[in-house]
Amino acid sequence: MPVGAASRGVAETGGPLAATIDALPVGLYVVDRRLRVVLWNRARERGTLGQPRERVLGRHLREVLAPEGFRATAPLLRRVFASGRPHEETRETVGARLYHVRRLPVREGRRVTHVLSWFEDVTERRALEMRVIATDRLTFMGQLVVGVAHEIANPLAGIAGAAQALFSLAAREGRPEAREFRDLLQGEVARCERLVRSLLDAARPSTMPTTVVAEAVGTVLRLLERHPAFARVKVVCRMERDLPRARIEPDALKQVVLALAVNAARAMPAGGTLTLRGASAGGRVVLDVLDTGPGVAPALRSRIFQPYFTTHPEGTGLGLAIARALLRGQGGDLEYRPRARGACFRVRLRPARRG
Ligand SMILES: Nc1ncnc2c1ncn2[C@@H]1O[C@H](COP(=O)(O)OP(=O)(O)OP(=O)(O)O)[C@@H](O)[C@H]1O
Numbered sequence: 001m002p003v004g005a006a007s008r009g010v011a012e013t014g015g016p017l018a019a020t021i022d023a024l025p026v027g028l029y030v031v032d033r034r035l036r037v038v039l040w041n042r043a044r045e046r047g048t049l050g051q052p053r054e055r056v057l058g059r060h061l062r063e064v065l066a067p068e069g070f071r072a073t074a075p076l077l078r079r080v081f082a083s084g085r086p087h088e089e090t091r092e093t094v095g096a097r098l099y100h101v102r103r104l105p106v107r108e109g110r111r112v113t114h115v116l117s118w119f120e121d122v123t124e125r126r127a128l129e130m131r132v133i134a135t136d137r138l139t140f141m142g143q144l145v146v147g148v149a150h151e152i153a154n155p156l157a158g159i160a161g162a163a164q165a166l167f168s169l170a171a172r173e174g175r176p177e178a179r180e181f182r183d184l185l186q187g188e189v190a191r192c193e194r195l196v197r198s199l200l201d202a203a204r205p206s207t208m209p210t211t212v213v214a215e216a217v218g219t220v221l222r223l224l225e226r227h228p229a230f231a232r233v234k235v236v237c238r239m240e241r242d243l244p245r246a247r248i249e250p251d252a253l254k255q256v257v258l259a260l261a262v263n264a265a266r267a268m269p270a271g272g273t274l275t276l277r278g279a280s281a282g283g284r285v286v287l288d289v290l291d292t293g294p295g296v297a298p299a300l301r302s303r304i305f306q307p308y309f310t311t312h313p314e315g316t317g318l319g320l321a322i323a324r325a326l327l328r329g330q331g332g333d334l335e336y337r338p339r340a341r342g343a344c345f346r347v348r349l350r351p352a353r354r355g
Pocket residue numbers: 259263264267291293294295296304305309310311312314315316317318319320321343
């Protein structure tokens with residue numbers, strides 16, 4: 001059946017074909033060679049770009065789409081009419097949704113009489129794909145780090161031994177100052193060994209350690225005092241008294257607080273206030289990290305925890321993804337809480353059992 005006839009059926013008479021087209025979980029519309037809309041399904045009525053079918057049927061696409069939308073779409077449709085070949089693209093629309101858009105030629109005989117535009121929302125599928133890729137990459141990096149840490153232990157022992165041997169030689173030749181260099185070398189080797197051991201320990205499944213939240217926060221804040229990004233940032237720290245210890249590795253919590261604090265400072269280049277507020281609520285230890293920057297725009301809130309999502313040219317977009325993964329891996333969580341002004345990231349932790 002020619003699309004013109006089908007569309008009249010859909011628009012006016014209903015029936016199983018119309019119901020089927022309306023039931024499709026994709027938005028679609030059809031235009032004729034003059035770019036007049038002859039079919040517009042129910043899914044195309046929803047969302048930020050949706051419009052009621054009754055208003056668009058029979059009208060020129062120029063009157064239906066927003067001016068910039070028409071400018072981008074019309075040449076594509078004309079190309080499909082002229083070439084008879086379909087066109088596909090994935091594009092982002094208002095509200096940061098991702099659509100896979102297909103423009104398909106519809107023929108009567110050999111002539112392309114209509115073009116069908118098909119819009120599939122692939123936001124969730126793409127996010128899932130990105131998460132899988134990122135998790136794979138992180139797992140691989142973790143295995144790599146543990147492998148390297150393991151292999152480094154042997155040459156380190158060799159270096160320490162060689163330093164001792166060198167010292168003995170030098171001492172025999174009456175060069176007692178060699179002791180200083182030996183101590184320096186051995187001290188640095190010991191530092192590397194501690195680092196390697198902590199990496200290997202972190203990889204080993206173990207009983208969950210606990211952390212005094214105020215102490216971890218305090219360590220991070222001392223670290224930030226001299227950081228240039230914090231030169232114009234006032235830091236306020238309010239920790240409830242008698243806050244229970246939290247069930248998390250101290251280093252993991254420090255890494256999370258550091259990532260959140262650096263994000264906050266970056267969001268306030270002209271200066272502002274960073275507040276860290278620790279409290280006990282709903283059986284959890286809660287740490288809020290608040291800033292007085294612009295906050296996260298509603299359209300971006302669902303994306304900031306996706307690996308590799310960043311709005312900064314020099315960012316990797318991994319800070320929040322790793323922070324959330326670290327917390328969830330230890331029974332905690334991280335979420336963004338909208339507020340009237342500024343951003344609030346809430347860290348939730350399991351309290352350690354007392355006694
Ligand atoms: N406090 C905040 N205020 C406003 N936007 C924020 C804030 N924290 C994070 N964001 C937004 O979330 C995005 C992702 O943050 P994330 O920490 O994952 O990556 P990044 O900071 O861009 O890069 P990286 O942490 O790897 O250096 C940021 O690019 C920014 O757009």
